[in-house]
Amino acid sequence: MIELKSAAEIERMRTTGQFVAQMLAEVGERAQVGVNLLYLELHVRERIRERGAESCYWDYAPSFGRGPFRNVICLSVNDAVLHGLPHDYTLRDGDVLTADLAVGIDGWVADAARTVIVGTAAAEDVRLVRATEEALAAGIEVARPGNRLGDVSAAIEAVATAHGYSVNREFGGHGLGRTMHEDPHVSNAGRAGRGMTLRAGMTLALEPWFAATTDRIVFDPDGWTIRSADGSRTAHSEHTIAITDDGPSVLTRLPQHAASA
Structure with a gap:
């Protein structure tokens, strides 16, 4: 079941979204060589407490996880891409770090993720990060009333294909609003003109993610951290x-980022 949001409810979600965006910006600024992932986790945890927000991750226990998630942000490094558990790891020059954050404020949720390169950036890593950003922008552009859900998926996949990346279909975007995961599922690959018709009031988290040389994934023993199957x-x-x-x-x-995806 899909709940259409009113203009006032969307603005409440925007308030949450601005906080999420600010947190990801702060994590990106602090993600320097020599910084420990646990420091980044504790920083976000404290900011959530100060804001009176609620982590959507704390005690999250889906079927694929091993026990409830007991962190407030996902931090995934290099070949890890989704659900990375913050742990005792010190960032190194050239690391690729993805931060993924979902919180609720006054009952309304927002979810976003950003990948940054720590220190010296390899050209192939820059290209990979930019491909996900371009794919996200392409998916957003076609997310309009009257278009189909498949139009969004196809737009994301087209960017991946143009850059030479294959797309995993197991994990993708999703609806959200009062909770972190609502209908519909938004695949990062699909056929234009297929799927449900998009309507004003729908709120979606679009999240293209790519690995450099595979679309296959593996799970860490922790049951959470998802990595590229070939280590790329x-x-x-x-x-x-x-x-x-x-x-x-x-x-x-954030307002100052209005010109970019």
Whole structure:
């Protein structure tokens, strides 16, 4: 069941989205050589407490996880791309770090992710990160009333294909609003003109993620951290958007970043 949100409810989600965006910006600024992942986790944990927000991750226990998640942010390094457990790891020059954050404020949720390169950036890693950002922008652009869900998936996949990356279909985007995961599932690959018709008031998290040389994944023994099956580098970009009669509205973008995806 899909709950259409009113304009007022979308603005409440935007308030949450602005906080999520600010947290990801702060993590990106602090992700320097020599910084421990646990420091980044504790920073976000404290900021959530100060804001009076609620982590969507704490005690999250889906079927694929091993026990409840007991962190407030996912931090995934290099070949890890999704659900990375913050742990005692010190960032090194050239590491690729993905931060993924979902919180609720006053009952409304927003979810976003950003990949940054620590220190010296290898050209192939820059290209991978930019491909996910371009794919996210392409998916957002077609998220308009009257288009189909498959149009969003196809737009994301087309960017991946153009860059030479294959797309995993097991994990993708999703609806959200009062909770972190709502209908519908938004695949990062699909056929244009297929799927449900998009309507004003739908709120979606679009999240293209690619690995450099595979679309297959493996899980760490922790049951959470998802890695590329061949150990290749990964990247992940995500925004929460609202579909409106005036077009897509990005709820997890800071005002100064309005020109970028």
